[in-house]
Amino acid sequence: xxxxxxxxxxxxxxxxxxxxxxxxxxxxxxxxxxxxxxxxxxxxxxxxxxxxxxxxxxxxxxxxxxxxxxxxxxxxxxxxxxxxxxxxxxxxxxxxxxxxxxxxxxxxxxxxxxxxxxxxxxxxxxxxxxxxxxxxxxxxxxxxxxxxxxxxxxxxxxxxxxxxxxxxxxxxxxxxxxxxxxxxxxxxxxxxxxxxxxxxxxxxxxxxxxxxxxxxxxxxxxxxxxxxxxxxxxxxxxxxxxxxxxxxxxxxx
Numbered sequence: 001x002x003x004x005x006x007x008x009x010x011x012x013x014x015x016x017x018x019x020x021x022x023x024x025x026x027x028x029x030x031x032x033x034x035x036x037x038x039x040x041x042x043x044x045x046x047x048x049x050x051x052x053x054x055x056x057x058x059x060x061x062x063x064x065x066x067x068x069x070x071x072x073x074x075x076x077x078x079x080x081x082x083x084x085x086x087x088x089x090x091x092x093x094x095x096x097x098x099x100x101x102x103x104x105x106x107x108x109x110x111x112x113x114x115x116x117x118x119x120x121x122x123x124x125x126x127x128x129x130x131x132x133x134x135x136x137x138x139x140x141x142x143x144x145x146x147x148x149x150x151x152x153x154x155x156x157x158x159x160x161x162x163x164x165x166x167x168x169x170x171x172x173x174x175x176x177x178x179x180x181x182x183x184x185x186x187x188x189x190x191x192x193x194x195x196x197x198x199x200x201x202x203x204x205x206x207x208x209x210x211x212x213x214x215x216x217x218x219x220x221x222x223x224x225x226x227x228x229x230x231x232x233x234x235x236x237x238x239x240x241x242x243x244x245x246x247x248x249x250x251x252x253x
Contacts, residue, residue: 026136026252032143034246035060037083037113052099053083058115062131062249065115066124079120080127081242085113088151097152101241103202108146108243116150119229119238126175128225128245135251139221142174142184143246144208149188149200150239157189157199166232167192170240172208174222182219184208188240192232203243 037058054077058065067080088100099116101107107114117127132138147170156162168189174182186206190198212219229238 028250028252030248030250032246032248033061033063034143034244035063035065036111036244037107037115038111051084051086052096052116054081055083058083063245063247064129064131066127066129068120068122068124078122079118080124081115081117083113084116084241088154092151094152094155097155098150098237098239099241100151101203102149102151102154102200105203108148108203111243114148114241114243116241117227117229117239119227125226126224127227130223130247130249132223132251135253137252139250140223141221141248141250142172142208142212142219143248144206144210145245146203146243147186147188147200147206148203148241148243150237150241152237152239153189153199154201156235157197157201161235162189162191162197162199164191166197166234166236167230168232168236168238168240169230171228171230173226173228174219175224175226176220176222178224181222182217184211184217184219189231189236203241209248 035058037060054067054074056067058081065081067082068078082099084099084101085106086100087103087106088097092100098118101114101116106112130138130140149168153168166189167187169185169187171183171185173180187193187198188200211217229240231238
C-alpha cells in the first residue's frame with residue numbers, strides 16, 4: 001500500500017472525457033481517492049491551537065470527516081475527529097495525548113498532518129460520509145488506510161500498565177442508505193488473542209481490500225462509515241489516529 005497512499009486523482013480526465021461525449025450519452029470511470037490532510041497545513045498558523053484544530057468537518061473531494069462539536073471552529077468538541085500536526089511529547093496532557101500519534105513521525109509516511117479520534121458518549125451519526133451529488137450513479141469500495149495508536153496508549157505501555165486480558169480494537173462499519181453492509185476490525189492493543197502483548201507502536205497500513213480478498217469477505221458499496229472502538233476498560237481510552245483513508249470510486253456522469 002506504500003505506493004497507493006499517493007492520491008490517484010483523475011477528475012480532470014473525467015471532465016475531459018465528459019466533454020467528448022455526445023449529447024445524451026453517459027461516461028463512467030473508476031478511480032482511487034485518498035485523503036492525506038496535507039491540504040490543511042497552510043491553515044495551521046490561523047486555526048491550529050496547540051498543534052490541533054477541531055472543525056465540524058474536514059473535507060476532501062467526495063470524502064467528509066465529522067465530529068460532534070458545534071458549528072464553531074475549535075469550540076464545543078465532544079467526540080470524533082480532530083486535526084493534528086505533531087507526535088507525542090512528554091509535556092502533553094493526557095487529553096492532548098488522546099489525539100496525538102505514537103511513533104517518530106506525526107502523520108504516516110513522514111507527513112505533517114493526520115486525524116486523531118476519540119470515542120465518547122456524544123458522537124456524530126457517521127464519522128465519514130461520501131458526497132455523490134453530480135453523478136448519475138456512484139459506488140465505492142474500501143482500499144485501506146494508515147492507522148496508529150495514540151501517544152496516550154503508548155504511555156500506558158511504557159509504564160507497564162497494559163496487562164494480560166487488555167485490548168483495544170478498532171471496528172469500521174460500512175453503511176449504504178443507513179443499512180449496514182459490512183465491517184472490519186483491527187487490534188491496536190492485543191493481550192487477549194495472543195500469549196504475548198501485541199501493540200501497534202507506529203503508523204501501519206491497514207490494507208482492507210487485501211484483507212477482504214484473503215479472507216473472502218464481501219462488503220457492498222457504501223456511502224457512510226462509522227468507527228467504533230472497543231477496549232478492555234481500565235485505563236485504556238477508546239482513541240486512535242488515522243491517515244491516508246482510501247476508497248475506490250466508480251461513477252457514471
